[in-house]
Amino acid sequence: MTAVAPDPGVSKCPFHGAAPDAALTPGGWPVSARAAAFDPFEDGYQQDPPEYVRWAREQEPVFYSPKLGYWVVTRYDDIKAIFRDNLTFSPSIALEKITPTGAEANAVLESYRYAMNRTLVNEDEPAHMPRRRALMDPFTPEALKHHEPMVRELAREYVDRFIDDGRADLVDQMLWEVPLTVALHFLGVPEEDMDTLRKYSIAHTVNTWGRPGPEEQVEVAHAVGKFWQFAGKVLDKMRGDPSGPGWMQYGIRKQQELPDVVTDSYLHSMMMAGIVAAHETTANATANAMKLLLQHPQAWRDICEDPSLIPNAVEECLRHNGSVAAWRRLTTKDVTIGGVDIPAGSKLLIVTSSANHDEHRFADADLFDIRRENASDQLTFGYGSHQCMGKNLARMEMQVFLDEFARRLPHMRLAEQRFTYVPNTSFRGPEHLYVEWDPAQNPERHEPSVLKARATVRIGEPSSHAVSRAVIVESVSACADRIVRVRLASPDGKPLPGWAPGSHIDVICGDSGLSRQYSLCGDPRDRSAFEIAVLREQESRGGSAWIHANVKAGDVLKIRGPRNHFHFAADSHRAIFIAGGIGITPISAMARAAKAGGIDYTIHYSGRRRASMAMLDELAALHGERLNVHVLEEGSLNDFTSLFALADEHAHIYACGPVGMLEAVAASCAHWPEDALRVEHFVSTKTTLDPSKEHAFEIELKDSGLVIPVAANQTVLAALQQANIDVQSDCREGLCGSCEVRVLAGKVDHRDMVLTRAEREAHNRMMTCCSRSCGGERLVLEL
Template sequence: MQASANRDPRHFENPDEFDIYRHNAAEHFTFGYGAHQCMGKNIARMEMRIILDEFVRRLPHIELVEDQSFEYLPNTSFRGPTSLWVEWEPAQNPERRNRAVLENPTLFHIGAPIKEDILRRVVVDEVKREAEAVIRVGLVDPHGRELPDWTPGSHIELVSDKWRRYYSLCGTRDDRNRLSIAILRELEGRGGSVYFHDTVKPGDVLHIAGPKNHFHLDEAATRYTLIAGGIGITPIIAMADRLKALGKPYVLHYCGAGRRTMAFLERVERDHSAALTLHAGDEGCRLDLPSALSSLAEGEQVYACGPERLLEALGSLAEKWPEGTLHVEHFTARSNILDPENEHAFEVVLADSDLTLQVGNHQTLLEALTAAGVDVPSDCCEGLCGTCEVAVTDGHIDHRDLVLSRTERDANDRMMACCSRAAGKRLTLAL
């Protein structure tokens, strides 16, 4: 059922809201999938784009007729009104004043939507220092409208000039007029954080993709341990806020080099003091993970975000815990650079498409699939989010992602196309 698939809350944030700027708006099933894709989909896309473009250029003053009632077509595949009454004043048509409006049509891409172009305009309404080398940036809609709802663990992709970077949402969910992120200035990073620190100011117009969530909070657990290292407090504080609102039992461990570097410290101490244990390195109060997690209760969940060494230590401890106890979010992938000299080429059989591809030692599986015109959703392209997961029916996988658990890897039936590869010479995928 297309109507159901296109509103699946496991894939689409706020599925019941009409949002043309949804970050994965292009990942719908309306044109079918695989061998059942609509052959005329690009003609349909072109027709829709042209008619919308013409409406905007010729009738910018068009309005819905007020107080009309709507009846919807009884159809299992498509939902729409039987009629939609609109009105406009012909004397105000732009071509009455300037015929050139009709002579300069908009040029546009024909084909599948370009995901990177689906961006929402926002305005910076506040830049505030939260700690040493950390700023909080508030973002609002330029027209004063509400912004999308989000869930704890969500992030947005902040876009300005050539820079696109991911930042967790750390504001309060009851304020639908503002999204808040925190940015750590990383001198040894790839340059994005330094750019935003040095250039972003109130009044600036930026763009975002999202919100999106790859770090979901399971609200059905009996008890929670939250662990934040440094700037990793940003998704964790939103989880703590939610658990407190739900009345769920939780403890919060917040680690940092020192209080001066720990963002949102005042807020954490004010709102979560009963559950909080601070671990400031310069005060000799370091987190002893084995002791802190020695007596996990049955059904307890552990959520953590922070430096890689913290997450690796947690991963080692979690080997003795029940599957699915530990949930982590990584800042970056271990390495997203492909070294052709240390890779081997392999063959990929697409069972559903009756197609065989060669993946060179210089390219990822995702790149090879995209080049062949095979639609595979993707997002981070670093093995962090799980968006590009594909099903594997034969062959052994060289897993390089930070998404799958050890049990999921041992099952050898799915992989992340952006980074993982074949351990041997051949893989068969259910594509």
């Protein structure tokens, strides 16, 4: 029996009042009334799947649906665990008809010699991964870059058609045809009649995930049969000249190289499935995104004013209202999911759209926040070895479409309408999306340069460093020699995001895009502003020099964060704070929290001269005798050896400052408990790669079934992103912790400035932007 993300709060038989007709699960347990009533073909599910199953997510996260004959799973951790284990949870039913068709419809399909086989979506191991690896290269970020100009040209051409009309149905007039055209171009398929292919695609969706009645089943079967024949004819034509640039031609060439892996039936099935998968989800996802953005006018204004927000806005749209509501799996053995025992051979409907609204994973999950830092954790594309290979093609298209609309139609708004959806369990997007605007206000009528502007598209890197927010500089004041204190507030006067002691923000310094991290030094309880103190470095890399020379009250800056990798344990019995120079900034916020929380604490603050030490008077007023000041020019040095002579198992040490000081602190408390010392570095000293001194090695991705080489001149992060694996990143210097992954096996050569000594010695986490394998041995990662 396999235990999958058990929830101790749920019993082996969770139900909340048996159904009136005493429906039972396959194991004989009563089915709750809510579970018995569950029907994904109802309008409530079509309109808002996460809201429709909120009751389950909160009260009964795994339940049996008698109407479907499926177990339904609704929470993030359970669903990710299912995606991670494709042996226990077979994808073989992912494309199975959820509503069995009758004899007449089956006879129609047989007349077309319809013989849909397994594809990348629903194939089991050991066949799946060799085929996936063989066909993956065209989907990598590097290979996708050359498609962007074509997508931009199409987007502009279609907007040109209706921009002066003042009203459009974005689905009918753009968002269906453009992704279909891109899909055909990517696959290498000749552009056929768009309306016919659209009918084929909808028929395929209804045939697989819908509930058509007997008469509709026959009509759908004819369309699906014709679609199958169309795919076969195109494939035969391609075989005559497989030298073209499309993915199907690539597959034909791979078939010549690997005939046992890429077979005839596989190519035929992939041709048909690829036409649907490569465009329908993108068309629906973009329609959902535009609907969502226009329903949130402030978010729409934000991306119109700052297109750099678009990549993360796409991730948040995919999370909040994605185009894939649910997937399916089949259990291959008895298993426990969320505390519920489920027998082998059970069918699962895993509601990914519900997982994307799970409060345990996404704080304030129902809030639409285009700056959400973990938006790319969404499961709309799946996860693991069966994650959607075309995810980055979809992301790229969505970014281009949003950029085109934001530049050319920022005044666009939703027209009055009722949104309708093709009833099915899995794929969702509005059938129509009516918008309107005043053509006289079209920016290009007054500024032709609008047509030439282009926002940067991020392909294959859902990075938090693309997310920024505008703040206004309330004040800039000198607080010590070469140190200014900057107070930043929200331009609209609304509260800023909450933060905890030890947090930092990234300040974007000018138009160059250069960003630098600065710890927050104000009162964490004050949501009206962020405060930072910036030292003008003698050898500035551009950040502190720019701030000192340029920033003044009234300016608008862009920042990212706050983020926290220097956490303060608010439940500590005792805290010892060590600060050197500008390292007092995060320590000052921690000391405030310690005082407010009634924690026993002392502060040891070192500097060369009193005049160069920030916030001395403020600290003295707040902390009195708990503050110990050590000034070099006065002959006062902090004696770390004496300070840490006696280990205290109930104390934590927090240190921030110059590298030499941090090394001295670490040496002096080496005999303390492993996790007693917590440090923050401002500069990384270990991240420069010297290929002549590095080992090449391999990383094995346990969840994705891949083995990837890492060259001597390459970081693990770069190797992962080149292989189309999603990993967050930001500083790329081992300072911020964004690119952390779990290590399942192997010894890590840690080069980051984030992990504690105990975390390093455990070798179960690493920062992929800088850390490597010890001695060139293989690392096994949970990816």
